[in-house]
Amino acid sequence: MKYVAAKATSWLDRLEKFTVVTFCGSIVILIFMGVLSRYFFHYSIAWSEELARFLFLLGALFGAASACKTGQHGGIPLLVDKFPPALQRVTEVFVGICMLVFIGYLAWQSYGTTMRALASGQTSMTTGISIWVINLGMFLAFCLAFVRTVQGLIIGAYRIDKPIVE
Amino acid sequence: DTIRLSTTVSDSSNWVKAANKFKELVEARSEGEHKVEVYANGTLVSGNDRVELEMAQAGAVDIIMKSTPWLSQLNPDFIVVSMPWIFPDTDAAMAVMDGPVGDKLSAKLESQGIRALAWGSGSFFQLYTNPGPIETVDDIAGVKIRTPGLELYLNSWSSIGSVPVAMSFAEVFSALQAGAIDGGISPIPLIYSSRFYEVSKNISMVNFSFEAIGMLASNVFWARLSDDDKALVAQAAKDAMIHQREVAASEETELARVMEASGVSIHTPSEEALAGFKAKVAPVYAEFKEKVGAELVSEVEAQVKALSH
Amino acid sequence: MELLTNPAVIGLMVFFGFLALNVPVFVAIGLAGLMAFVVFEIAPLSVIPYVFSGSLDSFPLLATPLFIIAGNFITRTGIATKLVRLAELVLGPVPGGLALTVLVTGAVLGSMSGSNIATVAALSFLVQPMVERGYDRGFAVAVVAAGCTFGVVIPPSIGFIIYGVITESSIPKLFAAGIGPGLTMLLILGGYVLYVSKKRGYKGADLENRSWSTFFEAFKDAFWGLMAPVIILGGIYSGVFTATEAAAVAVVYLFVIDRLVYKQISFAQLPDVIFESGRTIGVIVLIIATSAVYGWVMQTQGLATMLNSFILDTSGGNAIVILLFFNLVLLVAGAFLEPIAAMYLLVPLFKPTLEAIGFDLVHFGAVLTVNLSMAHLTPPVGVGLFLASQLGKVPFATAARYAIPFVLCEVVVILLVTYVKPIAMFLPSLLG
Ligand code: NA
Ligand code: NA
Numbered sequence: 001m002k003y004v005a006a007k008a009t010s011w012l013d014r015l016e017k018f019t020v021v022t023f024c025g026s027i028v029i030l031i032f033m034g035v036l037s038r039y040f041f042h043y044s045i046a047w048s049e050e051l052a053r054f055l056f057l058l059g060a061l062f063g064a065a066s067a068c069k070t071g072q073h074g075g076i077p078l079l080v081d082k083f084p085p086a087l088q089r090v091t092e093v094f095v096g097i098c099m100l101v102f103i104g105y106l107a108w109q110s111y112g113t114t115m116r117a118l119a120s121g122q123t124s125m126t127t128g129i130s131i132w133v134i135n136l137g138m139f140l141a142f143c144l145a146f147v148r149t150v151q152g153l154i155i156g157a158y159r160i161d162k163p164i165v166e
Numbered sequence: 167d168t169i170r171l172s173t174t175v176s177d178s179s180n181w182v183k184a185a186n187k188f189k190e191l192v193e194a195r196s197e198g199e200h201k202v203e204v205y206a207n208g209t210l211v212s213g214n215d216r217v218e219l220e221m222a223q224a225g226a227v228d229i230i231m232k233s234t235p236w237l238s239q240l241n242p243d244f245i246v247v248s249m250p251w252i253f254p255d256t257d258a259a260m261a262v263m264d265g266p267v268g269d270k271l272s273a274k275l276e277s278q279g280i281r282a283l284a285w286g287s288g289s290f291f292q293l294y295t296n297p298g299p300i301e302t303v304d305d306i307a308g309v310k311i312r313t314p315g316l317e318l319y320l321n322s323w324s325s326i327g328s329v330p331v332a333m334s335f336a337e338v339f340s341a342l343q344a345g346a347i348d349g350g351i352s353p354i355p356l357i358y359s360s361r362f363y364e365v366s367k368n369i370s371m372v373n374f375s376f377e378a379i380g381m382l383a384s385n386v387f388w389a390r391l392s393d394d395d396k397a398l399v400a401q402a403a404k405d406a407m408i409h410q411r412e413v414a415a416s417e418e419t420e421l422a423r424v425m426e427a428s429g430v431s432i433h434t435p436s437e438e439a440l441a442g443f444k445a446k447v448a449p450v451y452a453e454f455k456e457k458v459g460a461e462l463v464s465e466v467e468a469q470v471k472a473l474s475h
Numbered sequence: 476m477e478l479l480t481n482p483a484v485i486g487l488m489v490f491f492g493f494l495a496l497n498v499p500v501f502v503a504i505g506l507a508g509l510m511a512f513v514v515f516e517i518a519p520l521s522v523i524p525y526v527f528s529g530s531l532d533s534f535p536l537l538a539t540p541l542f543i544i545a546g547n548f549i550t551r552t553g554i555a556t557k558l559v560r561l562a563e564l565v566l567g568p569v570p571g572g573l574a575l576t577v578l579v580t581g582a583v584l585g586s587m588s589g590s591n592i593a594t595v596a597a598l599s600f601l602v603q604p605m606v607e608r609g610y611d612r613g614f615a616v617a618v619v620a621a622g623c624t625f626g627v628v629i630p631p632s633i634g635f636i637i638y639g640v641i642t643e644s645s646i647p648k649l650f651a652a653g654i655g656p657g658l659t660m661l662l663i664l665g666g667y668v669l670y671v672s673k674k675r676g677y678k679g680a681d682l683e684n685r686s687w688s689t690f691f692e693a694f695k696d697a698f699w700g701l702m703a704p705v706i707i708l709g710g711i712y713s714g715v716f717t718a719t720e721a722a723a724v725a726v727v728y729l730f731v732i733d734r735l736v737y738k739q740i741s742f743a744q745l746p747d748v749i750f751e752s753g754r755t756i757g758v759i760v761l762i763i764a765t766s767a768v769y770g771w772v773m774q775t776q777g778l779a780t781m782l783n784s785f786i787l788d789t790s791g792g793n794a795i796v797i798l799l800f801f802n803l804v805l806l807v808a809g810a811f812l813e814p815i816a817a818m819y820l821l822v823p824l825f826k827p828t829l830e831a832i833g834f835d836l837v838h839f840g841a842v843l844t845v846n847l848s849m850a851h852l853t854p855p856v857g858v859g860l861f862l863a864s865q866l867g868k869v870p871f872a873t874a875a876r877y878a879i880p881f882v883l884c885e886v887v888v889i890l891l892v893t894y895v896k897p898i899a900m901f902l903p904s905l906l907g
Contacts, residue, residue, distance in 0.1 A: 020754070021749045024752065025749050028541060044310070044330060046320050049534060050332075053537065056536065059753055060756050060757050067757050070754075075494070098502050102502045120278040120279060122219060177823055205774065210775070216532065224521045346716060361643075
């Protein structure tokens with residue numbers, strides 16, 4: 001069981017890293033190609049701008065999901081620092097619930113936006129990408145963020161007495 | 167009931183004047199029972215046109231105002247309105263939108279969660295450039311012009327001989343100023359309100375492509391209304407968009423004068439010169455006539471022809 | 476009082492409640508917004524993901540992850556060390572030399588980019604060298620965040636373009652009106668840095684003897700690094716590429732230089748660099764998106780309209796008081812909203828009043844831009860400060876504490892720009 005869990009996690013880690021790197025790396029290449037072709041070849045790649053925006057939207061959200069595991073989305077612990085340890089544990093649970101409620105809500109609603117875009121068949125202006133694909137990407141990123149938050153809570157990334165991430 | 171109306175154009179636009187007219191009419195005619203809140207500048211939709219369309223379908227906003235190129239994201243048939251030089255003037259374009267073709271297009275939206283209440287005039291696209299004046303089609307050869315990222319526009323302008331650039335609208339002003347692009351295409355009201363005329367000193371009135379503006383209601387909002395209210399809102403939308411057409415027409419000459427006063431030279435190409443543009447764009451026209459559907463395009467062409475007699 | 480029952484105001488209190496309990500900033504704003512949707516039923520629940528999607532689907536935002544990658548390259552290639560050595564040779568024993576370098580570089584980078592957070596991303600590689608010279612890490616991060624606030628004040632700037640469109644004012648005049656205030660900011664922040672460095676003993680460099688020969692040697696050493704800003708600025712001003720595109724050019728340039736000259740980054744390390752910056756930008760975008768959600772609540776609940784009429788009622792038409800109030804509202808709105816969102820919310824409301832009291836709209840554009848630019852530095856939703864603290868590896872609360880004096884300095888700048896007209900208006904007046 002433990003082996004399966006560890007295997008699944010490392011598989012998820014790799015998939016997540018692959019997604020973020022591919023999306024963010026492609027932005028560099030797309031925009032740079034856009035400059036090259038416009039300036040040197042007097043030809044403008046029409047779809048690079050729109051595609052880069054979509055890649056950014058999704059790449060950043062997957063990056064945000066990844067940061068949930070390491071507790072990088074920090075709070076401001078000025079007040080809770082002064083709490084006794086027992087009370088600190090309580091606020092940690094509270095923080096965990098808040099995160100899961102909000103991210104869960106985002107995932108749930110993005111499922112709705114995906115279904116609606118699927119039904120209407122809306123496409124993007126230049127690349128003609130189906131909008132449901134973008135919304136599905138958001139849905140998956142929020143689902144991943146939910147899983148990563150649970151993981152983060154388990155490994156103690158949101159511990160108040162733990163000074164700074166990594 | 168509170169009705170939220172969204173548009174991504176700026177406060178000074180004639181679209182917003184129509185929206186305010188709509189507000190005035192609905193509030194007066196319903197004797198204050200309905201309130202209309204107008205949100206310009208895209209404040210309700212994060213300034214994003216794609217999202218605005220989605221929010222209207224979802225009922226997250228009640229009424230939006232959208233131009234036909236954007237509506238082609240929902241149904242490709244709307245491209246017919248944008249076909250290069252398909253309309254000789256605004257009156258012909260509005261007559262087509264008010265007629266059977268307009269009804270047919272409107273009907274297509276309903277299965278996608280949106281109802282077209284009325285159509286207005288988004289004016290013709292004109293050419294603004296820094297080199298210039300652009301008198302004949304030869305003058306535009308190799309000139310980098312920004313067009314909205316619609317395939318029809320991009321293909322047309324590369325066929326005409328320029329280098330069409332699909333660039334984010336937010337960067338156009340700076341790009342014009344630094345010379346990363348030499349110009350672009352936009353309706354006169356937008357050239358004015360986006361202040362492109364401060365950094366681009368030639369406008370050529372080529373009347374390239376028309377866009378209509380729809381005042382569109384979300385089906386979710388529509389279902390909330392009683393039959394009487396539906397009639398009231400629909401009529402107010404029609405009256406508001408009639409008002410918009412009048413404002414747009416008078417504004418066009420007025421804004422041209424303002425821009426000329428600030429040093430912009432506005433040039434209207436001769437019929438022969440325009441024929442040169444049209445000849446170059448003919449293959450693209452034929453290609454898109456097939457893509458959009460020859461039947462629909464022919465129907466528009468026939469109606470335009472009938473109108474001019 | 477009507478103001479206190481406004482869902483946006485209640486949302487604000489909820490936000491502070493969550494914040495006090497150490498809830499991450501984006502969740503605290505997001506839940507405060509969500510509360511308004513659920514409790515006050517202000518709109519369907521589906522609005523929030525759409526606001527997320529719309530506010531992040533934005534071309535100018537793209538520059539930020541690219542500059543984070545570029546900053547990472549600068550550090551890993553060793554270019555950072557070479558640039559720092561050169562700067563120290565130039566400045567010599569001036570106290571706080573590196574901190575001053577950050578500010579000046581911020582102003583130069585700001586002159587090209589219209590984006591504050593992109594400037595933070597590009598500057599943050601200087602945090603580590605500052606720490607190595609004995610600066611407090613929190614102070615170093617605050618300097619970087621403060622250095623970014625020049626970004627939208629010094630032209631060109633998307634902020635001015637948008638303001639020009641909303642108010643129908645001349646954009647070239649607005650650009651000209653940003654230069655004076657930008658230099659004033661540089662002067663006052665520089666003065667503060669100098670003062671603090673003297674007091675805390677942040678020494679200048681006295682590591683090696685300063686002679687022409689060492690300077691030339693250091694210059695030669697740092698040459699390829701120095702070419703990066705030259706290419707970027709040259710490319711933008713000559714129109715080869717736009718400000719956002721410049722970020723991608725910088726990344727490619729640095730990568731190529733490393734392949735040809737320094738050979739420090741292998742292809743295998745590349746994914747880690749990109750992944751790291753993807754995560755950092757992820758943290759930032761959630762704050763941007765949720766603050767847009769809160770902006771949505773403010774917008775629809777008429778909070779700004781209420782404040783505006785409150786100002787008009789209490790000021791009795793006194794121009795000096797009205798301007799003071801306007802600045803206060805901008806400051807408060809800027810503390811929670813992205814500058815552009817705050818601009819769309821407030822400018823249409825302020826415009827009629829400004830015209831009534833005869834205050835020049837170009838002048839107000841400069842005032843507003845300085846004020847909202849500072850919003851990137853002001854806690855709790857200072858996106859620039861947040862990014863700097865992430866990249867500088869300092870808890871946000873620590874960075875916030877060190878940022879407060881910088882905020883106070885900028886408040887002084889705002890007051891100067893507001894009430895001493897020539898600072899902003901001398902240059903535009905030359906444009907006729
Ligand atoms: Na700038
Ligand atoms: Na802020």
